[in-house]
Amino acid sequence: MFVFLLRRLVQAFVVMIIISVISFAIQNKLGDPVLQHVSMTVAPAERAQIRQDLGLNDNLVVQYWRFAKKAIHGDLGTSYYYKEPVLDVIFKKLPATFELAFCAIVMVAFIAIPCGILAAIKPKNIISRLVVALSTMGISIPIFIVAIFLVYIFSIQLHLAPSFGRGQTTDVFGLWESGLFSKDGLRHLMLPSISLAFALMPIFVRLIRAEMIEVLQSDYIRFAWSKGLNTRRIYFIHALKNTMLPVITVGGIQAGTLVAYTILTESIFQWPGMGFLFMDAVSRVDTPLISAYLIVVGGIFVVTNTVVDLIYGLVNPTVKLANHGL
C-alpha cells in the first residue's frame, strides 16, 4: 500500500512537470496577454516596453526556468486579471466545481445504477426499453443543447429555476463557500447538475447493463440459482459486486470527461467554478492561470485514479495494489 502510494506520488509529480512544459510551449499560440490588458490606443512602442518588463520577450527556456524556480516554493505565478497568486484563485473556485460535480455524480449513482440493473434483469420491460433508448439519445446529444433546452423549459417558460450563477452561499467552517445548505443555493445547482449528470449518465447505464447481462450468464451465478439462493441475493450481492469492477475503472477514466463537461456546463450557466475560470483565462490570455489550471487538473486526475484503484482493492480483495498499474 505504502509503495503504491509512493509510486503514485512520483507519477503525479512527473505528470505535472510534463503538463507545465506543454502549457509553456503552447503559450505563444494563445495570444498576447499585453494586448488584452491595454487599450487599443496604446502605442506599439509602449506595448513593446510592457512586454519587455513582463519578461515575455525572453526565450521560452529562460521563462520556464524562472517559473520552475518559483514553482518549487509552491508559487505558480500571479494571475494577470485577478492579481492574486494563481493557486489561491483556483482553490477559491474549487468548491463551486466540486459541489457541481458531486451533485452530478450522486445523481448518476442513484439513477444510472438502478436503471442499468433493471435493463439487465428485465430486458423486455417497457421501462428498460425506454431507458436503453434514452441512453442512446443521451450519448448522441451534446451537453450544451441539453443545457439550453433545460434553461428554456425550466427558467424561461416555467420560472422554476434560475438560469445562471450560484446564488447564495454559506460559509462552512470558514474554509468552504457552500451552496448546498441554502434553498437558493440548491435551486441554482439544479439545472447545471442535471445537465452535467445527463452527459455522464448514458455511458454508465449502458455499461452496467452490458456487464450485468454478462455476469448473469456466468457459471457461478447459474450455480447460485441451482443452489436455490434467493433472487435478491443473487442479483444485488453476487452479480452486482462483480459488475461494479469495470464500472469503477471507467468511472476513474470518466473523471476526465467530467472535467471537460464542467468547463462546458459552467460556461453555459455562468457557474463561478474552475471550468468557467479556465474559459475566462483563455479568453483573457491569462497565461499563468491557464498553466496552473492545467497542472492542478493533472493533479486531480492522478488523485482520482489513485482513489479508484484503492476502491478497486476494497471491492475485489484479490487485486494486489503494489503490482497494479504503475
Place this chain on the structure above:
Amino acid sequence: MFISVLDHLKITPKRLFPSTAVLFIVTLFCCQTASAVTLKMAFDADPVSLDPHEQLSEGTLQFSHMVFDPLVRWKQNGQIEPRLATHWQQITPTTTRFFLRKNVRFQTGNQFTAEDVAYTIRRLKRSADFRAMFDNISSVIVINKHTVDIRSSHTNPLLLNIMTYVFPMDKVFYQGRDQIVKFGNSFASKHASGTGPYIVKEREPGVRMVLTRNKDYWDTKSKGNVDKIILTPIKNDSTRLAALLSGDVDFISPVSPIDIERTKNSKGVQIMTLPTGRILLLHMNEKRRKEFRDVRVRRAINLAINQPLIVEKILKGYAVPAGQLSASKFLGHVKGLQPEHDVSKALELMKQAGYEKGFRISMMAPNNRYMNDDKVAQAIAAMLGRIHITVDLKTLPKAQYFQQYDERAADIMMLGWQSDTEDSNNLYEFIIACQDAESGLGAYNASEYCAPSINTDIKLANRETNPEKRARIMQRIEVKLHDDAAIVPLYWQYNIWAAKNNLHIDRIVNDQNHPFLGDLVIDEK
C-alpha cells in the same frame, strides 16, 4: 471579498454616530412602505480593476460613471453636459478655465476641490492607456478652491471631448499609494473613492460586483431611484439573454441581432437600440500584395461588396451601411459618399487591371469581437468570389486575432473602431495615418497605405478650432480615402440593450455605452 471604504477613513465612531442614528430612525419609518430598489444587470464585461486609470476600456468607463463623476459628459443627443465642472471659459487660445461644482464630497467624506482635478489629470498623464489622449495638456493650474486652468501645448479643439475622461479622484485618499499597476496588485485597484452615485460594496472579479447608492450624492435633482446594483458579467450571448427572459436580471447588453425579434416578442421586455460611430472596415494590405497597389483593384473590391445586403441579412438592420469612416454625427462626414455596389463595373475594373482571371488572397477576421463578425467575413469572402478573387478566410477569437493583426498576418484584415473622442480625427489617426511606432499614429493601419497629405491634414485638424474649417479639413481626408479606395468601409454598428419594461433605460443609455445608472428610474410594481 469585501471592500470597505470605511476601513480607510479617518472617521471616528463619534463622527459616525449621528449619521447612523439618523439612518436608523429613517429606516424604521421607511422600511414598511418603500422597499429598496435593486437593479440586477448583466453586461458582457466587468471592470478589470477599481482603478479608473488602469485600462481604457468600456468596462472601466462604465464603472467610472457609477463610482466617479466626470467633469463633463456626453448627452444622448451628442451635446456636452456639465457635471463636476459647472461651466468653463476659454481665456487664451491655449488655456481654458473650468469652474467646479461646490459642496461636493467624496465617498470618504473629503471635500472635492480643484486640487483633486489637478491631481487626477497628472495621474492620467502617468497612465499608459490614457497618456496619449492627455499629451496635449501641458499643465493644470489651481486658481482657487473651485477654479482650475487647463493649459494645452497648442490650440486644442477637442479639449471638452477629452474632459469627459477626467473623473476626479480623491487626492487625500489616494496620494502616496496611487501607483498604476497593470499586472499586479495596487491600492487603487482594490479601493475606490469618487464622488459618484454608487459605492462599491463587494467585488469578486469576473463573477459579480455589488454597489449601493451614495446617500450624500450631490446631484439631488437626479430622479434616479436605484438603491443597489448587482452587476454580473455574462460573456455568453444566449446565457445573458436567458437570464433576462427568465427574470433573473433586469438589464442586459449587448443582444445579438438574431435574438432581437424573439426578445421583442417576449412579454414584459423592451429593446433599446442606438446607432453609434463604431465603424467596421477592411484593410487591403498593399505591402503584402502587389495587386492591391493598383487603385482599380481596390475600387473593384469596394464595388463587389454589398454593404446594405450585409446589414439587412446578417445584422438584421441593426447597423448603418458605410461608404466612409465618419458616421453622420461626426464633423468629417461627407454627405455624398455612399457605399456603391456594382459587380459588372467591378469585373470591368479587374479586367482593365489585368486580373480578369482573378487571384487568391488570405483574409482574417475575429469571431467574437464585433457583432456577428465571422458571418460578415464569410459573406464578404463570397462576394469577392464573384469578381474571381478567391479568399482563404480564417476567423479567430479576439485574443489571438489582434496578435495576428499586429503582425499583419493576412492580405485582408477586419477592424472595428470606436472614436475615443467622438470625433473623426481619432479614426484617421489610428486607422489610416502613416505608421509610426513611437507616437502610435497608424497603429491599426493594416493596409500600409500612406498618404503624406492625410498626415498633414490630421495635424491641422488637431489644432484648428474653427469648426467649419476643421470640418473641411477632415472631409478632405474622407474624400481622398474614397478616391484612392484605400480601405473598404462596411457599416456603423448599433448598440443594443434589453431590459424589463419597468426600467426607463431609454433616458440613460448613450452611444458610448456608458449608461448613466445614477439617473436610472425603475417603476416599482
